[in-house]
Amino acid sequence: MAKDKKKSTDKKAVKAAKAAKQEKKAGKKDKKVASKDKDIDSDAESVDLDAVLAQYAKEQEQYHAITEVPCEPPSARTSSTLIGNPANDNELFFYGGEYFNGATAHFFNDLFVYNLKKDTWNKVTSPNSPLPRSGHAWCRAANTKEVYLFGGEFSSPKQGTFYHYNDFWKLDPGSREWTRIEVKGKASSPPARSGHRMVGFKQYIIVFGGFQDTSATTKYLNDLWIYDCVNFVWHTPKLQSARAIPDARSSFTLLSHDQGAVLYGGYSRVKAATGGNKQQQGKGKKGAGGGGGAVRMVLKPKVHEDTWFLRITPPSSDQPSTTLPTISWERRKRPANPPNPPRAGATMAFHKGRGIMFGGVHDTEESEEGLESEFFNQLFVWNIERNRFMPLNLRRPKANANKKAAQQANVSRRGRAKADEEELLANLKALEMKASGVTTTSPGSDDEDAKTKEEEEEEETKIEKARIYEFPHPRFNAALTVHGDTLYIFGGTFEKGDREFTFDELWSINLNHLDGVVEIFKRELEDWQGSDDEADSEEDDDEEEYSDEEDGEEESPTSPVSTAPARLGTSVEEDIGTTEEISALTDTLPHPRPFESRADFYTRTSEAWQNITIEELGKSAQGVQKTPKEIKKLAFERAEEKWWDCREEIRALEDEQEAAGIGEVVSLADKEGGASGGGVGRRR
Secondary structure, eight states, rough: OOOOOOOOHHHHHHHHHHHHHHHHHHHHHHOOOOOOOTTTTTTTTTOHHHHHHHHHHHHHHHHHSSSEEEOOOOSBSSEEEEOOOOOOOEEEEOOOOOOSSOOEEEEOOOOEEEEEETTTTEEEEEESOOSSSOOOEEOOSSSSSEEEEEEOEEOOOSSSSSOOOOOEEEEEEEOOOOEOOOOOOOOOOOOHHHHHEEEEETTTEEEHHHHEOOSOOOOEOOOOEEEETTTTEOOOOOTTTSSSOOOOOBEEEEEEEEEEEEEEEEEEEEEEEESSSHHHHTTTOOSSSSOOOOOEEEEEEEEEEEEEEEEOOOOTTOOOOTTOOOOEEEOOOBSSSOOEEEEOOOOOETTTTTEEEEEOOEEEEETTTEEEEOOOOOOEEEEETTEEEEEEEEOOOOOHHHHHHHHHHHHHHHHHHHHHHHHHHHHHHHHHHOOOOOOOTTTTTHHHHHHHHHHHHHOOOOOOOEEEESSSOOOSSOOOEEEEEEEEEEOOOETTTTTEEOEEEEEEETTTTTTEEEEEEEOOOOOOOOOHHHHHHHHHHHHHHHHHHHHGGGOOTTOOOOOOBBBBBOOOOOOTTOOOOOOOOSSSSSSTTTTOOOOHHHHHHHHHHHHHHHHHHHHHHHOOOOOOOHHHHHHHHHHHHHHHTTHHHHHHHHHHHHHHTTOOOOOOOGGGGGGGOOOOOGOO
């Protein structure tokens, strides 16, 4: 994918080097496969993948029980998966991936568990675990706590031959036990693939797209499969023949929606004419006059920018449980303010009705010998309902914030000193009473004191993580997940010349505050065994260009996305198919103010949200009765949803006000006696 600048006079050697490079990258799910020509140095004929996988399975059987032991963080890899534990808010699951060192490729099937609170890693071994793979997909089930995994790929060490999986697995997040889900009877299941996506909706698991490598070419898929977690069966829904469906693709985004799922973007290779003149290309003729040369059909990379809504209507309660849901594809218009230029290998995670997108690569084909590639490390938020992208920018700490933190630190030190003094006096009193024969210690108090002391020591020894105020290095195929309100980014790949850099690092970003990027761990790698002549020749220039981009990151020409609020005065459309640029601040619902936290927003508007909830319940056909506690809970959920829906536009207003020197805006109506209008307090 990187630009090829070799000027060899031997044309055969140049072509052989090109073929070798293409063959090496053929199996990577998001990389642009130029051809599938066989390289004479490939191990395609010498490696039996079935025997290799059988050996992995035999080694797996040596584990007689599920074990979980402390370990170091996962090694460098790409095309892996990361997800939050559905049953534990303090854990992340990490599985699979691949690593290429320039000579050989290695695939992984280890399951890691990261404890967010303790900052520790555990490795899980099991007698029944999926075989090594990358490019697989997994998701949480919407109605249960399990995690489901399907597909992926495996290759020989030199990536001369590939194997695609069609196995389906379930992971119990509590016991860490893997269970392979077998197809019963003559029931069908999705064919093997990688680069696909999965998402959970109610009792269903949705699988779409991906690709398959054959001995001759790469086939991209656009078939849709639904797994019923209640009836334990796969089925392919019957779609209306007159309705359009998404083109075949891989590496796209598939996010959940309360009425089904939404799809955005992706990558594929499509047939295109090359050679000859434009008139010949349009007619598809070979050498038909004009002296333009022969026209030939080649596979050209295509980055998709379209958006689709998958509407799923479950069967009604009075229908049999085996009744299939009604499913249809609905094409949406192009999103507003999409990342520019379009990019492949960008990954997206779901958060509060939004997609959080990171990274990617944009390729420009310069000649038959190579591509010019631009890699990105920008962060975007995609509002699913309004089909609109907005950039997310980090916020550096302010001077007054540092001063406030220092004051809080002084207060906490004084508090600890006071607590130590009180503890000393209590110990002296206990000793005096013990000397007089009076016992004051209650059963279990020693344990409580020990526990308190242990917690204090743990707090004192807790290492503060490094925090930076720029996004991690540009890359594609990074693993992303959002757990709570925090985004986690692991691994991924960056290319320079013929060299691939696979990152061995995990970062976190608080999506609420955007107060920097926390480095959970980061390790450098120096085991590249491939050619890096081009990388050496361009290293200084690229580093200088990258530093210039960082200095002007806020005004990057590659991301002309407005941070201003959308047009005011437009009405909010309920139809998921609309793509008009609609503001979240123009409806009649309560919305947050600049610099207002979620808690403050709900405190100010709780009564309004409760009234809205009561009104909606009254309009419902079922006439559902709710207790005051349930109404308050629903009202809080609606308020939180609205707060996140407005978050980017409110943040843009905050930035504008800060630039103008305006601090927190407080409504006079909220102050005592402020509703009278005018008054002495406004004479300034």
